[in-house]
Amino acid sequence: MVTALIVMGGLGCVSALLLGIASKVFYVKENPIILEVEEALPGANCGGCGFAGCHAAAVAIATGKAPPNICVGGGPDISENVANIMGMKVVAKEPELASTECCGGARAVEKFNYDGIQDCRAANMLFGGTKLCEHGCLGFGTCVNSCPFGAIEMGPDRLPVFDPNLCRGCGACVRVCPKGIISLISSTTKILHFNQYSECLAPCQQKCPAQIDIPTYIDQIREGKYKEAILTIKERNPLPLTCGRVCPHPCEDVCRRGVEDEPVGINYLKRFVADWEMNQGQHLEVSIAAPSGYKVAVIGGGPAGLSCAYFLRRLGHKVTIYEQMPQLGGMLRYGIPEYRLPKRILDWEIEGIVGLGIEVRTGVKFGEDFDLEFLRAAGFDAVFMGIGAWDSRRMGIDGEDLEGVWDGTDFLSKFHLGETPVIGKKVVIVGGGNTAIDAARSALRIGASHVTLMYRRSREEMPANDMEITAAEEEGIELMFLAAPVRIHPKNGKVAKIEYIKMRLTDPDPSGRRRPEPIPNSETLMDADTIIAAIGQFPKIDFIRENKNIAALKITKWSTIDGAEETLQTDIPYVFTGGDCFTGPALAVDAIGAGRYAARSIHYYMLEGEIPLIEERQTSLIKETLFDHVEGLEHVPRVHPPELKVDTRIRNFDEVEHTLSPSDAQREADRCLRCGLICYNRDIIEAMERELAESTTQ
């Protein structure tokens, strides 16, 4: 008995002593901050932060391995408390929300359907998910069960629908989805993303220079989700009202419905939702990332500059636009006439962009009123030059400087500077591009009785938008092909006659181009009160040669600003470019795409010093997506928006084309084939058809 007591007591004492010594010798000081942080965390041990429970997260936060706002379960208060303990401040973090691009396609009959499979992972393990598309959503809703915050629901078509208000971006659904079709995506990631060959892209989306996700917004219009449609467009294009009116929609040229039927009226639909937003009277709110502390100067307030400024602003940077003219808009305002793009609409659109917190200085000219040195001194970290193509090519003929000879862009800009040019009755326009057509149609509207458009090649070669040419013809403008001016004859120091020579096209040269050449002795005289030369524009860059600190900018032989194709960076590392001044005259939507591209480069340049190249960047159309026929397509006529009658429209500058009605928009959206979205599997469709045939014969 005594021995037992002594032994147990002794053992106890020895253990206690050893442990006591051990804790002294092996003492590890536990950071008191860890305990405090752990206290502040919710203690749910949900693991959404990526650490094994709240204690591990607290350790990571206290040792600086994780930021104080890492907790996804707790919401902003908790982040703030934790940050306070750590002596830091929290700034609102841009939400990263779960989303999926997959639309599930038109799913086939389930291959195996027996009790027991109620989970995507099980289905995936068993038969790899041979729904119609082997990559797509299986639709069992495992993600729904996995979400700790109840933010996912199964939609009517058995696709997950994410509630952005409930989603905390914990990533549970991403981890659980066996198909990997759910991702956490912030607006920043979306803005910085450019098409890659590896993606599931519809032809329209590949062709659009701004890379708008066209199938998605058409789908949203079909479902009546106009707000979502607008936001989809604005992830790529901040000027949908404008583009909805003036864009020659290259996307529609590659629309697959067009191979069997007429292409979908993509641009009408864009205009429809954009007009819907404007008629609501309020600019829809778009996300803006937390302030980055960087400042960018944007020179030129045309579509390239506006787009670049808009996306940089949304990425969290401070932006100031410097513009030489009294108002923003570039050629959209001073080139494109009122009857195509009413300026109150452009104003409303620009107001929305500037309203995101972009500073604007108008009436200041780069190279005269300020230069790069000034911008650097003012603390700008990068500069975007989007100064467009504001110089006109000269005809180089006698009499070009006479009174009554105009330059196309000068002529057009007069209307927007509150002047009406005096032009007389007979007007001759030289050129075949947009500027020429716009000048011709504008001249008609201010009282010219006879407008002739003289172009040295034939109609096929005209660079102007086809719809514009047709509209001009309808309005009674005479198109004179294969003719070039050679001399202008004055009377009393003013234009009186234009002498032109007839041209013919040579046989195609090795590059396939047919050049115009004059037919000898075919000179002809024609009466003219006014001659408008619109034979091409190029950037106005004389200041570059004159100002020494800008002189480092390289200029190409076409007088455009030189820059790297992959980054839009110029020879001065902090100066980027894009739009007409980089490519030469092009389209508004090209400039908008370039604006975002430059914004991406500038963002990385400022944050990381280096601009990562885009892997497999999609620059040409993906052959496999351009299928050349569509089976079983029923002809459904394309809708046409209402238009002003010719005899009323040529008397004023009222907008000619109008917007679609909601029901027409719905009908047109229904015509979309959802290329790249429908996961097309011929075998399964055939099997379904066979089954159907069998069941009907029985």
Added chain:
Amino acid sequence: MEYLLLVISAVLVNNILLAQYLGNCPFLGVSKQMSTALGMGTAVIFTMTLASIITWGVHKWILMPLEIEYLQTLSFILVIASLVQFVEIFMKKSMDTLYQALGIFLPLITTNCAVLGVALLCIKNEYSFLKMVVFSFASGLGFALALVVFAGLRERYVISNIPKPLQGTAIGLITAGFMSLAFFGFMGLT
């Protein structure tokens, strides 16, 4: 040959979890994920071997000479608990990586009956030192094996369609029962 038999018997035939039903708490508690099951398994192998060695010593040099073997259970609990604590303190300071891997499981083992059970079995079967080491290591291995197999099953059945009343621990116990039955099949080996 003798040792091989010992190992087979400890790992399969007399599996500590499925044939002797010791240590069922961690069996159900930490078997939801393969990674934790592996961690726990390793920690148990380690502790079990160490604990058996110490308790064997305590028995041989303290309890036996003093003829107080009836204090086995009591003293072993004391020794094992202190030992695990000691190991934890020591590892935290000196073997950080090992601590990161096993640390969180050690407190779970402090009062693990499987460890105590193995220590007591070694005494009951009157093993030599070497046999004792082999047996306790093999028992730990058996524990880890059962745990890992069970975790594998559990990882699968969370994604299958189980009737409501049976979900969770209920199906866990049923599965454990079936596993136990399966392990009974090894009985014939001896």
